[in-house]
Amino acid sequence: MAAPLVAFVTSPDARAAIVPADGAAVRPPAGPGGSVDAGVHPAVDAAVVLPLGEAVRRVAELVEAGAARFTWWAAGIDAAPLVAARVPVARCWDVAEAHRLLLGGWDASPQVAWAAAHGLDRGGLPPASRGDLFDFHATDDDPVDVVVRPDGYLVPDAGSPQWRPTDEALVAWGRAALDCATAQAAALDRLGPRSVAAAHSESAAAYLCVELTRDGLPIDREVARELIEASAGARPTDEADARRIRAGRDAAVLAHTPGRESTDLRNPVQVRELLASVGVVVPNTRKWVLEPFRETHSVVGALLEWRKAERIATTYGHTWLDTHVGPDDRLRGGWTACDGAAGRMTAQNGLHNLPAALRPAVAAHPGHVFVRADLGQIEPRVLAVVAGDASFAAATRADDLYAPVAATLGVDRPVAKIAVLAAMYGQRSGAAGEALKGLERAYPVAMGYLDGAYAAGVRREPLRTYGGRLIRLDQVLSDVPVEGAAAHDAARGRFARNAVIQGSAAELFKAWAATVRATTRDLGAQIVLCLHDELLVHVPEQHAEEARARVVAALDDSARRWTGSTQVRFVADASVIRRWSEAKE
DNA sequence: TTACCAACGTA
């Protein structure tokens, strides 16, 4: 039974509107005697505008009663006060995320989402005001009381930080969000029930992202400091000291090339000249290009070591620690539920690209442990789902999918693995040719799906992921710097083939994450990191084993719901650890 | 000031 939609929207001056959908009075479940305990869970059967604190309390009551699916323009805006108050919203509809699913890309302001949901031409969107001193029709003495213009578009400034709506306008703003959500749900339902489910889990992921931004990743500050010192040196006392440490690092490299001490190691052109002067002639100075020249001249090795230390010193150094790790020893950065291409989550401030060398510094706080879990071989398993290949699905029933594939092809496991990866990602070098032919014979449906995606990319035809996210090819890659149309086409083909797999995998991952969040909350567990196919959950140590079991169970659950069957098996490796570095691999 | 590139970290 679908929960009724209730809009929760906020204005910048700390008011909020709670707006139930028409005819959908939200009543709490009846108590034992059939009576409704209105004192505990008051019904919401008419729109209200309340001061923010009061509105948050009201929502918390309705969340506890499980009485509604909350709708907002975007979790990061409207739901931020709920996250701040730690309201455990489980079911929501995020208009921005639903819009991104339906239309692809990243731009999903209320104005854009509204126009799309109502079939209005995007080109006719009224320009937003600049919000600066040159806006004479400014705000304070002229409260806005409508949100929909006579021409059908939303008022450009509605929802912006300088917006000052009347109560009536704020209610209308909530109704507009409900209108969008209803139209989006209908459009997604036409794509298939999977896409409505995807909107639900994408919305939950967006709420989770606000929580991740709030909570951060537990860090052992002392260990982090030691690791940084080991490669970047001690914390500089002042600017001069910082320059001295930097110059010392540089000198260790430049000592290998007397007479060229003035080379700027941070300037690739100068580095290339320096290398040429010792007989190392290269098109660029990337690591994998220089690696073979380690024996040619000692400066090559020194330079590569310098790069590693320089990376830690600049990107993950003392400044990074001071800036992004809070007094509560949590590393914080902004999270988004989907990128603009295939729909993976993104995170800032190093949360998604922390060097492995720093992982010992990611440590559970006292009284806690991590449950770390990652999805095994997720992309080939996702391929079996999206392509609907029964033979390939049979292979996913093994813990190690490559074993049955190797047996079928009559090749060794490493060959089978390379062939599958080559098929999915597009081989250009290497020698998996024979095994690739075997794959095409054994799994024609899966291979045909990949070929179809590639061809659509070449033709610039949009695609959809399994959950219905639009992969646009008209604008993406329009500026790829490759010479010749053929290379251009091939790049688009590879992008398309990758996006339908990577994007679909991201949808399953988010469904899993949302389920883990909901089913481990009562243990005091908290998701603290999402890394494409890996979850890190911070858990009170007495609940470690129970949480681990629930994380595994959550995958069975979300995979069954996501695929609508049990034909394709997904596997998770889940363990209880204290430091991220204890993870195997 | 803004835009882009090279380089490299993660999946």
Added chain:
DNA sequence: CGTACGTTGGTAAC
């Protein structure tokens, strides 16, 4: 074995 992202410090264009 391809794709995606974020961050840094550099140059060049505005």
